[in-house]
Amino acid sequence: xxxxxxAVPNPPAPQERVAELKVSGHLMTLDTGVFCVFQVPGAxxxxxxxxxxxxxxxLPPGPAGRPEVVSISTFRDDGWMNGxxxxxxxxxxxxxxxxxxTVYQSPSAPPDTAPRLQVMRLGADAAGEAPAxxxxxxxxxxxxxxxxxxxVHVQRTGDMPGKLGDWAGARGSRQWIEGFSLTxxxxxDASDVEYQAVLGRGWLSPWIEGGKFCGSRGMALPLLGLKxxxxxxxxxxxxxxxxxxxxxxxxxxxxxxxxxxxxESLAALEAFRVVIDRRGGEAAPRTPRSRTSDPAPATRxxxxxxxxxxxxxxxxxKPTRRTR
Numbered sequence: 001x002x003x004x005x006x007a008v009p010n011p012p013a014p015q016e017r018v019a020e021l022k023v024s025g026h027l028m029t030l031d032t033g034v035f036c037v038f039q040v041p042g043a044x045x046x047x048x049x050x051x052x053x054x055x056x057x058x059l060p061p062g063p064a065g066r067p068e069v070v071s072i073s074t075f076r077d078d079g080w081m082n083g084x085x086x087x088x089x090x091x092x093x094x095x096x097x098x099x100x101x102t103v104y105q106s107p108s109a110p111p112d113t114a115p116r117l118q119v120m121r122l123g124a125d126a127a128g129e130a131p132a133x134x135x136x137x138x139x140x141x142x143x144x145x146x147x148x149x150x151x152v153h154v155q156r157t158g159d160m161p162g163k164l165g166d167w168a169g170a171r172g173s174r175q176w177i178e179g180f181s182l183t184x185x186x187x188x189d190a191s192d193v194e195y196q197a198v199l200g201r202g203w204l205s206p207w208i209e210g211g212k213f214c215g216s217r218g219m220a221l222p223l224l225g226l227k228x229x230x231x232x233x234x235x236x237x238x239x240x241x242x243x244x245x246x247x248x249x250x251x252x253x254x255x256x257x258x259x260x261x262x263x264e265s266l267a268a269l270e271a272f273r274v275v276i277d278r279r280g281g282e283a284a285p286r287t288p289r290s291r292t293s294d295p296a297p298a299t300r301x302x303x304x305x306x307x308x309x310x311x312x313x314x315x316x317x318k319p320t321r322r323t324r
Contacts, residue, residue, distance in 0.1 A: 022105040032095035034122040038087035046082040054082035060100040069093040073216035091219045122200040153179040169271030176222035176268035179215020192234035198225030223269045225262030244272040
């Protein structure tokens, strides 16, 4: 074969595969306590393709990073904060300590579009001493947690599975709940359920979609209440209510969907019960059936009633004919 026949065309010129982003880093010093970092309302929305602008909060390198006293938990599994509905929780067991806040923007982003962050210190109760350790319990297996309608993470106890309609957590234990997830399995899509955690007075976590964890694990950060709502098809055919107990012994609820369930004292959440029923209770599914099927049986039932006395009247008529 000739050289011309074996020639390979020259490859195209390599394209630029590295894009330089606008990146800025900030060291934030925090005292002992629990803090929530979030984007202020009106922050620029993240681009659907690039996900930018985005924010990450991490421990800084070197001596400033103190993993033994600083815990960071985000409401997204990947750790990013790229919208007004995301936040990060930071617990500093012994301050002062520093965290590294890094902001990422696209190369063409104007300087004034950088996300603006706000730091809110949560209640002193949340940063106080943790209650005594709970008695040791056998850890539930992964299958039980995956099949559970409700999973709560109880401080110093771990994840506990439960069912909708039952109490989740340990009532009367004075052990607070650090996080939870709701995953309905009976006729309701998980995406049709949303919930929030009360983090402080007048302060709620972002809305979390059903099946996803809301709160933190291992940070000794108690939730102070919860809020649940339905959407989509579930909101049309179901209704939701929930009750809760708190470590100070108070009980609240049931409250309807969309309302905050918290104690006046803002004590830590100890246990809660979420109930989801068809609208109107048991009568709700029967109502549409009666509109389509009940009228016909009612008409049939009315016809035999006048016919019943007609038959006895016909019986004596036969002997009369025989007499004739």
